[in-house]
Amino acid sequence: MTVSAFLTDATLCIGCKACEVACKEWNEVPADGMTWTGLSYDNTQSLGASTWRHVMFLEQPAAAGPQLAETTDPFRWVFLSDVCKHCGKAGCLEACPTGAIMRTHVGSVLVQKDVCNGCGYCVVTCPFGVIDRRPDDGRAFKCTFCYDRQKSGLIPACAKACPTQSIQFGELAELQERAQMRVHELRERGYHDARLYDPQETSVQGVHAFFVILGEPENYNFPPAPEAPTAYLKSAWTSAVICAAIAFGIICVAFAF
């Protein structure tokens, strides 16, 4: 079984939003609000139940670092297309009480529309703030990794539409390697703050969608050290059991007198 992955590269992105649109076209995702934000050219703002690819537009002072190897511009404008991380250990999947969220045979994390009952627990257990409940529908939605397309040998719609190879789709190990090389090469070329965002060390246990970025992960609203909430279970339950015991004790004492 090969594990599919995304490598999305900010240094190749031209901010055309073709990925965002292609995703909505293929997956028939409804509109996500017609509000103008004034935040650069980003009127989408974030991933959500009705936005599964989201192109960010970072306007930064030059101090942030070079966008171009030898720029003289007083600022930089960086684009990056965000997407569900398809976590190695996925908070949403672990937490889903109905089993609606499953791990597919390509290693992606899929919400089964016909099972989800909209309990909303995945919403608070995703460490990347990706999945959300669609108000008018009641169920939770997120990137499907175009599982339907993958099953029939097609690559995901967003990757297909990307004109500049900013979204690369492929086999996990191979892409991870390519990502490393890319970052190295970029630094050689003078992008001294180029780096790879791929949280491996945390309880998320690596992601299947990682990103070549310029500057700090925080600038892209990427949690610096995301934790899969399952990491909190032990401490929470321990405390729960002890407290329960104490509570029971208190009752006994109360009645003993």
Added chain:
Amino acid sequence: MSSDPATPAAKATEERLDEIRKAAAESAPRGGRPSPAPQIRGRESYYGLPVLKAPVWTWEVPLYFFIGGIAGMSACLALVAQLFGNEAALVRSALWVALLGAAICPVFLIADLGRPERFLAMLRVAKIQSPMSVGVWILVSFSGCTFVALLANELIARGYTDILIVGVNWAGECTAALTGLILAAYTGVLLGATANPVWSHNRRALPAHFLAAALGGAAGVLELLGFLIPPTQLIGVVAAVIETLLGVHFELSRLPVNAPLHRGKSATAFRIAGVMAGPGALILRLVSDAPPVRRAAAVCFLAGSLLSRYAWIWAGRASAMDPEALFQMQRKS
């Protein structure tokens, strides 16, 4: 007017442009930031937009926490009361409270679903790593056990003292008490084991807080039903003391991640709730044990612990909206 030469011969060198920018910045409106264009500096978040999603739960869920807790704890009270041979009426009422609670809980739980008709999908699977799944199964078994326990109890009350029925009664009450304890405690885990900063940060305190509330709540309900006996008074006092201590604890831990407990709507609610369930109830109980005062104390505690459930949800919302808190929390770890 935009075209007044500063130094007529000046050239469009970069320095010149900087001069112009400064000049313009100075002519900025009073109090106005010189550069109103949003820019992302240093390690700032993406234009201050939230990283995480806010909980979608509405008013039903906190109410469910509240009732579930009380129901669970009254099952324990019933068992212990029976163990120490207290009067049957107390046991009986406690069980009734437990069962009624167990009956109402699913209503709120289901009402909150995006697709209520699919509630049963919850029973497709049992996932130990999912507090919500655990909770659902606990609730189901709790209802079952309490029902059995109460049924047997009622039969015994009507004189059917058959050994088998007595056995079933004991078994039912023991399991009801056990599941009841978990029912009252797991809701703290449910919130604690999430990506939400303020919840996950307080994952150890949450079960304690919820259990204390359930404990005092159950006792309070029984008091209001007329059982103004020493045990309930004692439990009420202890619960209020724990609430007070927790209140102090939350006030003192000034970490940015706890901001929602110190600032804004959620904080106000949280504090009021804390005072009512903690010091408020405590003082009332200490000043006198005259029945009206005890009833007042019970009401005061119940209201407080109900409000605190809402406060926790609101705090969760506020916390999800604050990217910087999340970053700080994760940078430390």
Added chain:
Amino acid sequence: MPGLGTTYGRGGATTAPKDMLNSDVILIMGSNMAENHPVAFQWIVEAKEKGAKVIHVDPRFSRTSAVSDIWLPLRAGSDIIFLGALIRYVMENELFFREYLVHYTNAPVIISQGFHDSEELEGIFSGWKADLKCYDPKTWWYEGADQRGGQAPGGETPAIPVPDLNSYKKDETLEDPRCVLQLLKGHFARYTPDLVEEYCGISKESFLRVADLYGRASGPDKTGGICYAVGWTQHSSGVQIIRCAAILQLLLGNMGRPGGGIMALRGHASIQGSTDIPTLFDILPGYLNMPRFGESSKSLAKYIAQNSPRTGWWRNFDKYIVSLLKAYYGDLAKPENQFGFNWLPRLTGDHSHQGYWLDMMDGKMDGMFIMGENPAVAGPNSGMERRALAKLQWLVVRDLVDTETSSFWRDAPEVKSGEVRPEAIQTEVFLMPAAGHAEKDGTFTNTQRLLQWHEKAVDPPGDSRSENWFIFHLGNLLREKAKKNPHAKNAGLLALTWNYTTAGPHAEPSAEEVLQEINGYTVADRQLVPGFGALQADGSTACGAWIYSGVFPKPGENRANQRTSKDFYGHGWGFAWPADRRILYNRASARPDGKPWSERKKLVWWDCQNKKWMGNDVPDFVATKPPNYVPRESAEGDDALAGDKPFILHADGLGWIWVPNGLADGPLPAHYEPFESPIRNPIYPKQQINPVAMNKKRIGNEYASSPDSRFPYVMTTYRLTEHHTAGGMTRTLTHLAELQPEMFCEISVEMAAELGIRQGDWVTIVTLRGAIEAHALITPRVQTLAIEGKRIYQVGVPFHWGYSGLVKGDIGNDLIAISEEPNVRIMESKGLLCNLLHGRHADNTQKVRELLRAQRVAE
């Protein structure tokens, strides 16, 4: 189009986006390529990855700038200063490609004594006819270009003299003061880096950095490419801006070579096609000049004489026009009736978009068909154009959606404001649903002159019909009416061959048949012709557009529908006119002796064994004409061009640094300010604007003075990736509308600070044509420029919004004036003056009225 047309011979882009992979340096100017041609831009990104340097010069820092190596901001409308300075830099530092210049361009050619440069005459060239406000180009001709120029094969002489450009004197040392290169040098001598700094707002250092970078992209082993689009076109000197680039590319020897050329980025998916087989009023299919009323079109012979110079490819003009007439009129086109030449209408005036809209304004037009256009939003001075629409008796709009144009009488702002009452509008509007491209067969001709066939994927919904269907059946109905009314003016209509086979429930005419007719066929046996080489002037062949000939050489061989690319240039995928040549003038990719300039930059070369040109592209040259071929004195047409003359459509086979004939505004580009400018013309104080450009001034179409204290800011307009032009195809779709949901304008941080504007505040933008409101998007991507030491603010206005669709907004073009560039008659929508008021339109009505009244008085 004439910018490239006059310089090289053809108006089309000379290269293909993919060829940019071979460039060492790429200059993108007057185009926001990443946003407006994202798919083509993938090659720029890849080229950059391969090490090419990408330069973007644009008033705004756009998505293109973001991924370019260097971005330079410039004042809208100052392009010729910048490019002139580039040319000067190349001359001063002798960076030009001498051998290329000497053999392939008219740099060494001596110009007639009568010529006087605009530098001498303070802004106008010799030959100026003040009374007619136009030039007589005679003095621009080569020394010794006599009258034998345009003699028809029939011996008929042209009404207006045509120069013989193949008999010229030249100085291969390029030293002669009257040779083109020296004239060019003198002409641009004053375009210094300091001038650029002072009037474009680009610091000297930055300019020199770019000049050196691009200037050195030259020589046997290096090439640079230039991409432009309407950021250059839509100026009162648009053609001359493009000429600057064209000259630069000749100087550096970048034409016809891999990684060189000029990538003219076209607009709509088939806008190239709509000039090849024109929707324009003054040319016939294949760039044959439309006959003008008068002497020059008295007879077919005269008309041919006018248009077929003795030498060069256009000598074949007679074959192409006669074959076109045969395609039009079939058997009724006979030698006796000059193949029906007199059935062709004659040009009597300005029937361009601007021209007929002004006529409409004056009530000179009864009705109009608008098919696939939305001028109520995208037309210049759209407010005025909407008022003009209201003067029609009837209006037919064919579109996919109910556009602002079809609903102007109902939803327009002037209607909403009560200024115009729907019941007072006489126009009867018919909205005809059109089939989209996926709902019909046909071709697109894309930005690289590539014809690509598309098959119908789904049936059009409801009553929607294809263009072919509509025109064909409309034609039938009109011909029925005409039959009943045997008026002379109907003869042409009745003579038309109008017999396409139809299929399906709606009798859809066959698109393939139309393409076959365009390809051409022999009249006698109706065999498809293999290419334009087979066309004849005796009426034995018919051809709808000679440049497309070869697209359908045999029945069943629709080359536009080829889908297997065989090589780097994509031969085997689609069909590029002419004759599937992907890089035009590619003879220039080889030395005069026929060997490649270098291994790295080879494209086509002379194969000595097989005695023919071969290589990685179809040679844009007579395949068997050896490099050392020397024509006989009496030779005509292409035979009169030597073996080292790559620009075969020109009478002299040379690339024209100097345009001796064919441009309205001069043989060399000169800088004029836009109609509205914040400064006086620094080059020609006595000649503020392009003398031949037309401002069409009238009430409702007034101009600010330059400078104008009431309108202190420079304004320009442009597109966003998220929308398409007037928005009919994007503001109507949720997943596009939501991406840019509201009208906004972009202003600099300093301007916002000075006016106390906050991010997202409403502002009102005012010009003498109108006032609109928009959100302020404040960003350092729009820089404050220092011009003449003064602070100059620029306001960026996207023009995509209107009053129909899912997302609505004020119409940017209500601010634009109707004006005409002298060669292509395009309006000046890039570079004008405006004022900007804090607050919504409603809050500013008083101030706006004052600004506009002030003008009325001034009138």
